[in-house]
Amino acid sequence: MVSARSAGLPVVVDAMGGDNAPEWIVAGAQIAAEEGREVLLAGPPELLESSGLNVLAASEVISMDAEPGISVRQKKDSSLIRAAEAVRHGRACALLSAGNTGAVMAAALLRLGRIRKVARPAVAVLFPVLGRRNPTVVLDCGANADCTPSWLLQFARMGxxxxxxxxxxxxxxxxxxxxxxEAGKGSALVKETYEMLSTEEWESCGGASFAGNVEGRDLLLDSADVIVTDGFTGNVLLKTAEGVFSVITKAILAASESSDDARAGAKLFFPALLDTYKTFDPDNTGGAMLLGVKGVCTISHGSSSPRAIASAIGVAHDLAAAGIVEHLTSAVEE
Amino acid sequence: MVSARSAGLPVVVDAMGGDNAPEWIVAGAQIAAEEGREVLLAGPPELLESSGLNVLAASEVISMDAEPGISVRQKKDSSLIRAAEAVRHGRACALLSAGNTGAVMAAALLRLGRIRKVARPAVAVLFPVLGRRNPTVVLDCGANADCTPSWLLQFARMGxxxxxxxxxxxxxxxxxxxxxxEAGKGSALVKETYEMLSTEEWESCGGASFAGNVEGRDLLLDSADVIVTDGFTGNVLLKTAEGVFSVITKAILAASESSDDARAGAKLFFPALLDTYKTFDPDNTGGAMLLGVKGVCTISHGSSSPRAIASAIGVAHDLAAAGIVEHLTSAVEE
Incomplete structure (x- = not known):
């Protein structure tokens, strides 16, 4: 199903959100444009006009450490709010921001709104599985700290x-x-959700199959295509995985400087590691998707490289063109 | 404070628990004995007498995938139950098993019993911090899937x-x-626990300081000496960290075989990585401690190497000699 609404529309990018905004964001948008993607940059025209891209004027900026709720309500002319409005008003097919995660969620909820019958939108993050084409979709990675079984059921469907x-x-x-x-393992929340996911009705409606319980160690393995959890646990899972990856990467780099042999060996060996590194580097993945709002909403890492921003713009475009919001809408209606 | 009760007593080792039991467990116990540790092996004498170590006879074995509660109640002559009884009856200063985690917890609860005023014993796991002497103690890593704020407060004190x-x-x-x-982030459980940990009374009684909220990414960093969580989240954290470490390790090894240059480089580079690898390898750490029972109880990884078993025996000995159970008892009485 191709979404008629989104055909030909640009992805609107919050140029002012991100640790290295606007420079890296603009650079990423330029790469995407060179690759044939339609892009619209939201932010102060005087900062963005030299980019050669279309600009959606916005005078204010929501900082990375701002209080999300307050800033989203007060900064009505911020790049983030203007970007969300562009999606709402049909001027863009998707929103992308590498800014303050809480603020992006709040802006999407306020300006795009929830899909009808969605109890709570959830943050879906992709984790790579070596040797498998599709990544594992993990949700919720942080939108809802306390969840009910029926919310998790809906996350399963959306995932x-x-x-x-x-x-x-x-x-x-x-x-x-x-x-x-084992079945029967878990918190009260998980046990109750397990029962609900085990019903045949769920499987037939969802066009999915229930793979039972999975553990933290299954995250990067071919154990499931979707992993469902509450936003508290999912956030701990995400940040633990990123933290371990980051500490190991730094330790490997430090070891490569520890002796002449290590330096010489690393020079020969590191090229072979590069693909693996890129596969797992969180800054290289497309970013998180907020599923359940009326529009494609991508939340990229604050430290995303220009290349990662460009990839995320491509993914957002493709998801909009494939009509993911429409698919989500009918899946939760069932 | 040195525990008079435990002076000179051996660590009793469940020789039949572990993926490679009894061979690797016996080998580990032998290393520990050579290093001057007193060790008592629990298991079938015919399998263990050639070890040259003292043997505590036990005819039954609880398998790695047995249902914990049932097996512990039924297999009264198992190596695990006999080992726990040896601690209870003052014949050993500490129990170590690399067997079925649930069964070890159940055996410790049933045979050693809880320390008075301990609501729930918790599994404490050590995570290395590069460049820091002490590891981070994380608890609960799996004993209690659903927790109350006051249990978490006690975990904080025990940790x-x-x-x-x-x-x-x-x-x-x-x-x-x-x-x-930020304060105010978290599930309802975390928010309430935050308030309780923020009181001055807690800090003065506990001989500790409250470092506020930490995230999954702080696990291997110098953000805290102790990290407190419920047993569900802690277990996800533990298994995620182990899973990421394992997948990255395998990917690095695969990359080292991917070309002649990679092979040659890896040969020169890997020796420099060895210390880092050992620091993070879960099979090399001492194992988890069940805190809150009346005895030192170490739960080692099923796949622990003989060297890891020997180290864990040493740690268990030292903790018993330092009177950790007595210290825990007075900490929860306050």
């Missing part, structure tokens, strides 16, 4: 749609994150 | 005792695992 529409996974296997594989 | 007695940390900084650093 399955994302895997199907975004990565052509025919019948996504949905795993439930728990502290043990 | 601080572990950091102080086990690693000479003068005034341990206790962090509360959350989905954001």
């Amino acid at each position: 399955a749609v994302y895997a199907r529409v975004g990565f052509d996974v025919n019948k996504p296997r949905v795993g439930l994150l728990s502290n043990g594989e | 601080a005792v572990y950091a102080r007695v086990g690693f000479d940390v003068n005034k341990p900084r206790v962090g509360l695992l959350s989905n954001g650093e």
Whole structure:
């Protein structure tokens, strides 16, 4: 299903959100434009006009450490709010921001609004699986700290749609994150959700299959196509994985400087590691998607490289063109 | 404070628990004995007598995938139950098992019993911090899937005792695992626990300081000496960290075989990585401690190497000699 609404529309990019905004954001948008993507940059025209891209004027900036709720309500002429409004008013097919995550979520909720029947939008993050085409969709990674079983059920459905529409996974296997594989393991929330996911109705409606409980160690393995959890646990999972990756990377780099042999060996060996590094580097993935709002909303890492921003713009475009919002809408209506 | 009760007593080792039991467990116990540690092996004498170590006869074995509660109640002559009884009856200063985690916890609860006023024992796992002497104590890593704020408060206190007695940390900084650093971030459980940990009474009683919220990315950093969480989240954290470490390690090894240059480079470079690898390898750490039961109880990884078993025996010995159970007892009485 191609979304008629989004055909030909640009992705609107919050040029002022991100640790290295606007420079890296603009550079990423320029790469995407060179690759044939339509892009609209939201921010102060005087800063952006030299980019050669279309600009949506916005005079204010929401800082990375601002209080999300307050700033979104007060800064009505911020690049983020103006970008969200562009999607709402049909001037853009998707919103991308590498800014303050809480503010992006708040802006999307306020300006795009929830899809009807979605109890709570959820943040979906992609994790690579070596040797498998599709990444694992993990949600919720931070939007809702306390969840109910029925919200998790809806996350499962939305995650399955994302895997199907975004990565052509025919019948996504949905795993439930728990502290043990066996049925009956888990918190009260997980046990109750397990029962609900085990019903045949769920599987037939969702176009998915329930893979049972999965554990933290399954994150980068081919155990499931979608992993469902509450936003508190999902956020801990995401940040733990990123933290371990970052500490190991730094330790490897330090080791490569520890002796002449190490230096010489690393020079020969590191090129072979580069693909692996890129696969796992969080700054290289497309960013998180806020599923359940009326529009494609991508939240990129604050430290995203220009290349990562360009990739995320491409992904957002493709998801909009594939009509992911429409697919999500019908999946939760069922 | 040295525990008079434990002076001169052996660590009793469940010789039949572990993926490579009894061979690797016996080998580890032999290394520990050579290093001057008193060791008692629990298991079938016919399998263990050639070890040259003292043997505590036990005819039954609890398998790695047995249902913990049932097996512990039924297999009264198992190596695990006999080992726990040896601690209870003052014939050993500490119990070590690399067997079924649930069964070890159940055996310790049933045979050793809880320390008075301990609401729930918790599993404490050590995570290395590069460049820092003491590891970070994280608890609960799996004993209690659903927790109350007052349990977490007690975990904080027990974790601080572990950091102080086990690693000479003068005034341990206790962090509360959350989905954001700011006060006010977190699940309802975390928010309520935050309030309780922020009181002056807690800090003065606990001989610790409250470091506020910490995130998953702080796990391997010098952000806190103790990280407190519920057993569900802690288990996800532990298994995520182990899973990421394992996948990255395998990817590095695969890359080292991908070309002649990579092979040659890896040969020169890997020796410089070895210390880092050993620091992070879960099979090389001492294993988890069950804090809150009346005895030192170490739960080692099922795949622990003989060297890891020997180290864990040494750690268990030292903790018993330092009177950790007595310290925990007075900390929760306050």
